[in-house]
Amino acid sequence: MNHSERVALVTGGAKGIGRGIVRHLADDGWKVAFSDVDAPVGEALAETGEGRLKFIHGDVASETDVEQMVRLAHQWGGRLDAVINNAGIADPETGPVEELALDRWQRRLDVNLTGPFLVAKHSVPLLRKHRGAIVNMASTRALQSEPNTEAYAATKGGIVALTHSLAISLGPDIRVNCISPGWIDTRAFQGGSEPVEPLTKPDHQQHPAGRVGTPYDVAALVSFLISPQAGFVTGQNFVIDGGMVRKMIYEE
Structure with missing residues (x-):
């Protein structure tokens, strides 16, 4: 099957890493449905896709929204071959733990961890029909930390565990992997036209x-992990950080 017949759903696809994934998959011939809470930026991106992109407004923390995302993506594309759980609150800084309000903690869990669970839950029946794949977006902060990032780190550590749990539960019909990015410069992928300082x-x-x-x-x-070439790869966390987690850093 060539890519032009395959359909992917990317959450958080209007901006940042998600926007790069949407563009890359579309350029590679995929039909890509993508969701985001930012409707104007999402709609503008979809208009550039020459019929290969569909924007769906929604919040992954809402099960009602997630059910609609998956249903509309399937209705539009006629099938579902891959899901990329990219949506998340990207700001890791939440201040000292003794001052972290429960609602701020909970919102990060709802979006960053419960969201991927909900998307997997509702897309699995469709993915199973075509031996599809799921890619979850974790972070190197699942492996190392800066101060005052407890909520974000906890969600990303949860994503790594959710990934291998899903891989065991859903195999061999569905492969599930996750990616842990390090420093990714997303400033030119926010949907605006402002110049970016080097x-x-x-x-x-x-x-x-x-x-x-x-x-x-x-x-x-992502493109590799959802392709047939990665057919023997599941349950894994792929660190993509330019080597930083392997570098010893001491103050001199």
Whole structure:
């Protein structure tokens, strides 16, 4: 089957890494339905897709919205072959843990962790028909931390565990993997036209790979993981961070 007959659903696809994934898959021939809470930016992106993109407004923390996302994606595309659970609250900083309000903690869990569960729950029957694949978006913050990031880190650690649990439950019909990005520069992927200041040399040089990542770096890995070439890959967490989690950093 060529890509033009395959349908993917990308959550949080209007901006940032999700926007890069949507563009990459569409350029590769996929039909891509994508959801987001930002309707104007999502609708504008869909208009550039020449019929290969469909925007669906919705919040992954709402089961009603998720049911609609999956249903509309299937109705539009006629099938569902891949789901990329990318939607999330990306700001990891929530202040000192003793001052972290329960509603801020809960909102991050609802979007970053419960959202992927809900999307998987409602898309599994459709994915099973075509031996599809799920890719969840975790983070290197599931493996290492800066201060005052407890809620975000907890959700991303949960994504890694949810991924291998789903892989065991859903195999062999559905493969499930996750990606843990490091520093990905998403500033040019926010749907606006404002100029972006270049990053500094130290920003790039601190990475063993020699540069900061881009959304297309993540998108290329997504493309592989949902392809037949990754048919023997499931339950895994792929770190894509230019080598930073392997680098010892000490203050001198």
